[in-house]
Amino acid sequence: xxxxxxxxxxxxxxxxxxxxxxxxxxxxxxxxxxxxxxxxxxxxxxxxxxxxxxxxxxxxxxxxxxxxxxxxxxxxxxxxxxxxxxxxxxxxxxxxxxxxxxxxxxxxxxxxxxxxxxxxxxxxxxxxxxxxxxxxxxxxxxxxxxxxxxxxxxxxxxxxxxxxxxxxxxxxxxxxxxxxxxxxxxxxxxxxxxxxxxxxxxxxxxxxxxxxxxxxxxxxxxxxxxxxxxxxxxxxxxxxxxxxxxxxxxxxxxxxxxxxxxxxxxxxxxxxxxxxxxxxxxxxxxxxxxxxxxxxxxxxxxxxxxxxxxxxxxxxxxxxxxxxx
Amino acid sequence: xxxxxxxxxxxxxxxxxxxxxxxxxxxxxxxxxxxxxxxxxxxxxxxxxxxxxxxxxxxxxxxxxxxxxxxxxxxxxxxxxxxxxxxxxxxxxxxxxxxxxxxxxxxxxxxxxxxxxxxxxxxxxxxxxxxxxxxx
Numbered sequence: 451x452x453x454x455x456x457x458x459x460x461x462x463x464x465x466x467x468x469x470x471x472x473x474x475x476x477x478x479x480x481x482x483x484x485x486x487x488x489x490x491x492x493x494x495x496x497x498x499x500x501x502x503x504x505x506x507x508x509x510x511x512x513x514x515x516x517x518x519x520x521x522x523x524x525x526x527x528x529x530x531x532x533x534x535x536x537x538x539x540x541x542x543x544x545x546x547x548x549x550x551x552x553x554x555x556x557x558x559x560x561x562x563x564x565x566x567x568x569x570x571x572x573x574x575x576x577x578x579x580x581x582x583x584x585x586x587x588x589x590x591x592x593x594x595x596x597x598x599x600x601x602x603x604x605x606x607x608x609x610x611x612x613x614x615x616x617x618x619x620x621x622x623x624x625x626x627x628x629x630x631x632x633x634x635x636x637x638x639x640x641x642x643x644x645x646x647x648x649x650x651x652x653x654x655x656x657x658x659x660x661x662x663x664x665x666x667x668x669x670x671x672x673x674x675x676x677x678x679x680x681x682x683x684x685x686x687x688x689x690x691x692x693x694x695x696x697x698x699x700x701x702x703x704x705x706x707x708x709x710x711x712x713x714x715x716x717x718x719x720x721x722x723x724x725x726x727x728x729x730x731x732x733x734x735x736x737x738x739x740x741x742x743x744x745x746x747x748x749x750x751x752x753x754x755x756x757x758x759x760x761x762x763x764x765x766x767x768x769x770x771x772x773x774x775x
Numbered sequence: 776x777x778x779x780x781x782x783x784x785x786x787x788x789x790x791x792x793x794x795x796x797x798x799x800x801x802x803x804x805x806x807x808x809x810x811x812x813x814x815x816x817x818x819x820x821x822x823x824x825x826x827x828x829x830x831x832x833x834x835x836x837x838x839x840x841x842x843x844x845x846x847x848x849x850x851x852x853x854x855x856x857x858x859x860x861x862x863x864x865x866x867x868x869x870x871x872x873x874x875x876x877x878x879x880x881x882x883x884x885x886x887x888x889x890x891x892x893x894x895x896x897x898x899x900x901x902x903x904x905x906x907x908x909x910x911x
Binding site: 561565 | 819
């Protein structure tokens, strides 16, 4: 195990790739490795990029990587794509836009599927971020389709969250309102050469301006940028805004380390405890068949679901706490 | 909770041919079979394919070629995997490949070759039987 830790800190690509697979597959032993890696994390700057399918997130990420590399920074990319709920399979195609970086040893790109995790996506992506961090990457870009709570949570745990929209997606902005607007530190209108970019800009500005009071108190006011990622227009400006946001964070929190911020630590630990509980308790219930039996009993009318739930959960909590100490 | 290993495969198009319809259909069939499929797009060099396969920790690389350069490109992928100590990754291929080349490609370490007429079921079943998710 120490060997694995050493190799990861040394940046060994194969070991890193395999560990991320183990994280994704929920192999319990990875926890020990992650514990040992933790002291080596906290140095990378994490940028979350989210937006509806087809807005050009991957192309934008590709260009950002190119510019960061020009500045001599190393970059890790985690590109999350949805798993098909029907087959459990996934097509992970974000790499198509980024393949020009695959021979660059300063760049590590990994595609991840959302899978059927119960809140586990947040957990596994955060762990993967830790691994890339420990591997020594200066920047980590996490790209997700901004639907579903999990995916929003993932980008929320980034230092800077970039929300990408395109012109003419009026309804899409409605969807953003519903939950991730607050999470956006920077808004990007990509494909800005298209008709309607100014209208989208005005719509976004209007929404953000509702928070005027907060900005007056010195809170970060999210800038709105226009980009044409395919033509590499506006990407440098985006990176400059990210830099400004980084400065803002440093000044307001006195540190860039999320782990020194109570709010973030509390959220992350909460997520971690949740997914661990699910894993331990639900895992046991499905293994022993108790869960399926309870389902049958409810279907046959022998028991109500509330009692069944009590029966499943309570003994497990008690036995767990007594047996493990 | 998910403790089973999921099969991860890569579908790649080496060389200069610009037709990826077949590769996309195969990728779709793999997805429907429950695999995680990393697709890398067109015009890949063997070096790029192997590097991506290692970063993605896939169990298999499926190569597609319709333009006749398979005799160099396919074996080169196998060679590079060996050089990188990643030859546990299975390589198979498909496309317009003359019968007389198939034996040579297999000799060079390509585990199976599918030619026009192979059904999607046949291909998916072959993968299920011959490629297992990495153990530890």
